[in-house]
Amino acid sequence: MPSRLPCAFQLVRYVPDPVRNEFVHIGVLLREEGGQLNLRFTRDWRRVRCLDPDADTAMLEGMETELRRRLQEDLARPEAQRKFTRILDESLSLGVQITEPKAYLAESLPAGMEELMKMYVDPPKRERVSRLSGRAAIQSAMRDEFERAQVWSLMRKQIRAAEYTRPGDPLRIDAGYRPNGMIRMFHAVSLEPGVEMAKVLAFSSASLRTGVERIEKAKLELTAIVEPAAQLGIKAGESEESAERLELYRFGIETMEEHQIRVLTTTDLPNVAATARRELRLD
Structure with a gap:
């Protein structure tokens, strides 16, 4: 059996009301130990809209693009791995939070990302499609x-x-x-x-x-x-x-x-x- 990659993952949450602390997972940040980093947000915003019908999903998509750009820029520098948490803290808005890192063993970075997205983020196909307006x-x-x-x-x-x-x-x-x-x-x-x-x-x-x-x-x-x-x-x-x-x-x-x-x-x-x-x- 091929050895698995030691990684750490964090979940990105949308929290429209910090007082009520209700949230929806919208993305995954997966980092290989001492190596590459991958970030992905959902492409299906049904859960977000069920929690907050007025959610600005375009803003959230734009946030993913900006995070990717900033993380990729810093990953080219030797001190990148020490600074990635600070970059996230600076970029995430009050309505978006990130969980503490958890250890994870992945077959590969892409395979690990797919598995984590299915486990925590993407809704099952049987869910009712919400009508957008x-x-x-x-x-x-x-x-x-x-x-x-x-x-x-x-x-x-x-x-x-x-x-x-x-x-x-x-x-x-x-x-x-x-x-x-x-x-x-x-x-x-x-x-x-x-x-x-x-x-x-x-x-x-x-x-x-x-x-x-x-x-x-x-x-x-x-x-x-x-x-x-x-x-x-x-x-x-x-x-x-x-x-x-x-x-x-x-x-x-x-x-x-x-x-x-x-x-x-x-x-x-x-x-x-x-x-x-x-x-x-x-x-």
Whole structure:
């Protein structure tokens, strides 16, 4: 029987309310003793949304990308293994925690990661699929189409507006990429709860555009992805309430368009993803 690798693993938890201390495991950090380190988050956020329907899963995905980048950078240095815990402590938000290391014997690092993810993180297939709504549904649709076009891994996620506007700006744009001297950014904007999200993006668009031109020396095309009106049950002329909701829906779209934001619906995502694939030269 081949000898197993001595490793240590830690579980990454999502804890929306530290007082109640309810949590869901969302990832695994696996480190070979004196060797490689592997980090993986779940790709199925059903458990997170059951615990917290308002969870920003795109932010969590962006956190994984940032952690991977920072850990890989430091692993190239001799003192990397001594510093990896500090890097995690700096990167994890208040809503995300990491457990203490536990010893683990793995056949290999990839095999060990698969086993630990199945044991602690990924939900069994028999669980009921939760219905997504609002911004989470749009984000999920965006990711599905970009992954189908095989460009998701090539895109930036959770782009901090503060990099281009000013310190303290909390806005994070969901995803983007840079083709041929310009930058395209995409942000999920749900008009289901109202027009507040549309107004926030409209308010930020001018300074974001100016900052991109100044720092990246490139033009910015900012696209908001919204739900089709029919998906929200809005039908013209059906009732006075429906007419008011339609007016509000149109107001949200027009507000963004007035600020030079391109507005598309989730039904346009296949074409958007196909364009990204072509511009990133995968065809």
